[in-house]
Amino acid sequence: MSAFDSLSAFFAMGGHGVYVWSAWGVTAALLSLCFFQARLERRALLKALSRRARRERARAETPSTPMPTEESDDA
Amino acid sequence: MSLRLQARQLACERDDRWLFDGLDVMLESGEILRVEGPNGSGKTTLLKILSGQLDDYDGALEFNGQPLRACRDTFLANLLYLGHAPGVKAGLTPLENLAWYQALGGEAPDEAACERALNDAGLAGFEDTPAGRLSAGQNRRVALARLTLTPRALWVLDEPFTALDREGVAMLERRLSHHAKAGGSVIITTHHALGGLQRVRRLRLGEALA
Amino acid sequence: MSASDGGALRPPPHGAGRAFIATLSRGLRLAFRRRGEALNPLVFYALVITLFPIGISPDPALLAVIAPGLLWVAALLAALLSLDTLFRGDFEDGSLEQLILAPQPLWTQTLAKVCVHWLMTGLPLALSAPLLATLLALPAGSYAVLTLSLVLGSATLSLVGAIGAALTVGLARGGVLTSLLILPLYIPVLVFGTGAVEAAIAGQSALPYLAILGALLALSLMLAPWAIAASLRISLNG
């Protein structure tokens, strides 16, 4: 059913291997680059929002008490 | 035919910070509204919104009861806006500059009127010297000559006193009170004490948010 | 009525034609006052043309082959360079603000500005092209078509280029960005401009190419002024 009789023939691609694999490789690389960039961007934004929320909560609790209670600063 | 400019719950965001929020402005015929506030409090932005230049703001802005966007042509026909820069081309003479503004307003060319306006603005004798060789104060006077050359009901003036000498300041204050008495209205920002004028309402910016 | 004449409301004027002519004549007067500056595009055009025989080879046979394309590309770059003068001066002295606030349809004013730019750069380039064509040994018989195609094409270049100039007028170093935005949009004009000259060289009729240049001009005449007006409003509020 497969167009190649052996695994090595599959990689050789009838002599055009370097072209086929470089084209597919660059495409796969770019797609995954876009994917991971988006995921990292989202995680960074969520972390920034949580830090801001924590800072606002800390500020809301401290105006009266002189000694601000230490906020447990998780990752 | 009175003039009424009303803004309700005006809010403008600039680079992720709110310059002003929930601002109500009302301007009737014969009134002078002075916009005050520290530098960077959004005075120029407010003037640009009220003169219809900026339209990415929240809130409603109405001219004589109609939303500004609907009656923009009528509004612009009755507006005279003077910004920080006087809008005078250095390569042209004061007369040519004024002739262009006359044509821009759709009026027929009338050199005599231009000369009168320049004379009233204290530029007698400088009608034909290129504006590039005039001083900053004289350039400002060329811009102020438009107040009499092309009369408009609503004046929006952004720091009009800059670079003016004492007579210039007095001349402009006289024009402001005359325009208000004659039923026109003015929105002005200045660090000048407008001593001699009555009916000056103040609008503080940059404080409401503090 | 004298008591409240200050407050009398005026109807919107309908002197759009007068305002158009006023802005046009103002631009031309300003340009003539600085005649030296008006020659810059022409000098640039001649200079670029003379670089190529030096850079590639003085052999007339080879030059004749690249002449149409080269005459067109150099004209296109000269027009691109002079786009900056369209709105930059008015932006700095505040008259651009007044132009936008005039009670006239803004697209008539932008059209007037573009006409000034075309009359001061596009037309002179087109009229000087035959002279430079002789430097490049352009085969005879194609000079008239060269000039005509440049006259038609440069008008489109001014219209489309003004959109880029309007978009970047508020930026301090907008020059390079303008060319990045505009050059891709110049390619159709370049293709059919050079096509017309090559057809004339080959002895065929250049009419179909000139017709397409005319169509491109009509399209940009219809769309560009409005797009320039929108871009100016965006740049000034930026």
Place this chain on the structure above:
Amino acid sequence: MWAIVHKFGSPQWFYRLSCRLEPWCWVLAALSLGAGGVWGLALAPADYQQGESFRIIYVHVPAALLAQSVFIAMALASLVFMVWKIKVADMAAAVMAPFGAAMTFTALFSGAVWGVPTWGTWWVWDARLTSMLILLFLYLGVIALRGAFSSRQSGARAASVLAMVGVINIPIIKYSVEWWYTLHQSATFSLTERPAMPASMWLPLLIMVVGFYSFFAALTLLRVRSEILRREGDKRWVRALKEIPS
């Protein structure tokens, strides 16, 4: 009509909608890219004329198609933003531009690489490759213009105008480049004329195209949600989101 348009355009509504839609798009993308990849690379027959290098088509054609569709989608989003002032539309346009540029580059790279075994050189001024190169410059122009302004709002509106001007010019550029190419018709084989493909070849191609488009949809939904977090961060409903680690 106005209220509905604004309700659909509200960031909050869009955020909830994309939370539900996005996972499905990722699943579809993964399945079709996986299946299409295996099918195209290993199972589909090679081209009798070009041999195995023909398999590059399964990457080149979807990328080229997507490159143009993204530009059109970006121009549409810009139009919606400029006319109805819907912020989400501008966020979508801002997010699509880099991905469109990446797809255009992919199409260019795979096209050039495909050219080596067939034409013997890296770059041939083939009509479609040249149009693709110009499209890349249009993308870079929009991205550069959006970033050039100090205030984000005017950068967004300037980029919207350029996107709309650009989209009108795409067919004109394509037509003129096609015409220009046929005039300078060099003897080399061009990508444009190819014998009709048998089903065993265009079926994997279709699956790959579906894979690319669903990847684009999923990525856009994800990145627009991030844009919403970035721009609407101070809104109450954003701060109340449970996804934010307390």
